Amino acid sequence: MTALQEPVALHPAPGATGPLNDARTQLREATTLLGYDEGLYSMLATPRREVTVSIPLRRDDGSTELLVGHRVQHNFSRGPAKGGLRYSPDVDLDEVRALAMWMTWKCALLDVPYGGAKGGVRIDPRHYSQAELERVTRRYTSEISPLIGPERDIPAPDIGTDEKTMAWIMDTYSVQQGHTVLGVTTGKPISLGGSRGRATATSRGVVHVALAALRSRGIDPAGATASVQGFGKVGRYAARFLAEAGTRVLAVSDQYGAVFASGGLDVPALEKHVDATGSVVGFADGDEVPAEAVLEADVDLLVPAAVEGVLRADNASRVRARIIVEGANGPTTPEADRILQEAGRLVVPDILANAGGVIVSYFEWVQANQAYWWSENEVEDRLAERMLAAWGSVNEAAARLGIPLRTAATVLAVERVAQAHQLRGLYP
Numbered sequence: 001m002t003a004l005q006e007p008v009a010l011h012p013a014p015g016a017t018g019p020l021n022d023a024r025t026q027l028r029e030a031t032t033l034l035g036y037d038e039g040l041y042s043m044l045a046t047p048r049r050e051v052t053v054s055i056p057l058r059r060d061d062g063s064t065e066l067l068v069g070h071r072v073q074h075n076f077s078r079g080p081a082k083g084g085l086r087y088s089p090d091v092d093l094d095e096v097r098a099l100a101m102w103m104t105w106k107c108a109l110l111d112v113p114y115g116g117a118k119g120g121v122r123i124d125p126r127h128y129s130q131a132e133l134e135r136v137t138r139r140y141t142s143e144i145s146p147l148i149g150p151e152r153d154i155p156a157p158d159i160g161t162d163e164k165t166m167a168w169i170m171d172t173y174s175v176q177q178g179h180t181v182l183g184v185t186t187g188k189p190i191s192l193g194g195s196r197g198r199a200t201a202t203s204r205g206v207v208h209v210a211l212a213a214l215r216s217r218g219i220d221p222a223g224a225t226a227s228v229q230g231f232g233k234v235g236r237y238a239a240r241f242l243a244e245a246g247t248r249v250l251a252v253s254d255q256y257g258a259v260f261a262s263g264g265l266d267v268p269a270l271e272k273h274v275d276a277t278g279s280v281v282g283f284a285d286g287d288e289v290p291a292e293a294v295l296e297a298d299v300d301l302l303v304p305a306a307v308e309g310v311l312r313a314d315n316a317s318r319v320r321a322r323i324i325v326e327g328a329n330g331p332t333t334p335e336a337d338r339i340l341q342e343a344g345r346l347v348v349p350d351i352l353a354n355a356g357g358v359i360v361s362y363f364e365w366v367q368a369n370q371a372y373w374w375s376e377n378e379v380e381d382r383l384a385e386r387m388l389a390a391w392g393s394v395n396e397a398a399a400r401l402g403i404p405l406r407t408a409a410t411v412l413a414v415e416r417v418a419q420a421h422q423l424r425g426l427y428p
Contacts, residue, residue: 019098019308019330026334027101030410033403040418047097048115049073053143055121057136060129067136069121071144073153074100077420080151081117082107082358084158085165087133091120095308102329103358105413106351110390112362115417117153119144125160137165141172148173150183150369156361157187157233159307163199167192182368186361195364197379198357202327203237204380205356208387210238210301210325211245213348216395217322219300222246225264227297227321229253230306231280234327234354236271238303243267247301252280253294255306259286260293295319304331311336319345326350341404349406351413352394359386 024045031041055067070093073081083103096118104116121140125133147153155169166185170192173184182193190196197204211221224247228239231254239249248264256279259265265286273283281288295302295310296318304310305327311319316336324340325348326332332340332347340347360383367373398408 018094020094020101022309022330022334023098023101026406026410027414029407030414033401033407033411034415034418036418040421043421044075044414044417045101047072047074047100048076049147050093050097051144051147052093053140055136055139055143057132057139060132067121067123069119069140069143070096071117071119071147071153072096072100073115073117073147075104075115075417077417077424078108078115079113080115080149081153082112082114082361083117083119083153083156084357085119085121085155085161085169086158087121087123087125087136087160087165089122089124090307091122096120098308099329102351104417105410106355106358108413108416109351109394109409110355110359110386111416112358114154114358114362117155118158119155120158123160130164133165134168137168138172141169142176145173145176148184150181150365154183154361154365155185156357159232162233163187163189163194166194182371183365186364186368187357188364193364193368195360195367195379196374196376197383198360198364199233200237200241201360201379201383202234202354202357203241204383205359205387206234206238206303206305206325206327206353207241207245208356208384209348209353209391210242210303210323212388212391213323213325213346214247214301217346219322224248224301225250225299226301226303227251227294227299228327229291229294229302229304229310229331230328231270231274232306235303235305236274238305238327239265239267240271242301242303250299251289251294251297252286253291253306254280257281258289258291258294259283260289260297261286292318297321301325303327307331309333311340313339316340317343319343322346324348325353327354329354337404337406347404347406349409352390352405352409355390356383356387359383 050072099118107114166188174180188194228235251260298320302321308330311332313335316339323346394409
């Protein structure tokens, strides 16, 4: 395990781009509105702890490859750190820092007693066997194991990882501890202490908020139209739940392409096609369109549910959706935010919209620590209650302060974290 490295630049750089700059820009705006001094901004802008590890991998052909992984723990003031682990060729340290910060705000906004963390390994899992991915996961876990645990930092699935990954982490950590520790991860298989409803929780949360947002603008969800960018863990189920609510999903994309149907896609049939082929491309009951057409479709609701930075200054003016509900983390840059706001679009921010996953992760952690599991209906009801309560509080703050939803959500979250900082005091 190697300690990190270059000093962290605390202030958004003029003209700079990227998720970390976006996260710090949002934080700067919130701390300015709250009247916080530079010292408090610096504490909130800086990860509490971060580590980079080397991961030597023995490939199935006998060769050796060296991979790099990160774990960033942004804040512990309100409880143990919590955040996903992603496997992606695009992982870098600044991205992980930004995602960890957003997790801190998300947990605070939803009143979940966690701080934020995030992990990542720079790897394209599509090019590795299951046995190789297991070896990567177990080595990565061994390297970061001094930092994680049910009272320290609880990983969860993210892009490129799943419940099997969490099972490998839980087992590796448990072997090191000498006993089974179910609460060290969330998003595990149900047979290993996972929670019912966890796999679809983020999508459920997105749709709870999306339907509320539609109604807030006088749009009946049963007659609304939508497009969903991304058809993975979040986008797939978001499309399904929107269709079940009567919303016509006109366009869907994944990393390979996009499909469109003017009368609405048959989402269950599209899911079967993706299961059979691995992509939305080639779906018989939809027309292939450029990927950007999904972001620019003439619909009531747009759900960007893939990766960060897809709505930018160069394409935001072409977005025609009246409401954007962020299923992904950081899909909208600050420049795009301003353009969308000036155009009268309602943007529901990620730290509110996609918080369903961390809420049910919290439920899973609670269940594992109690060794008592809830029914799926209990999980779903509690998730809906948390999401809609947060939607109400963010709307109220936005109206009271005359600010956009993103700013209101960030202000509420940052204020809660700052209060915890101040109440705990500085040590020594």
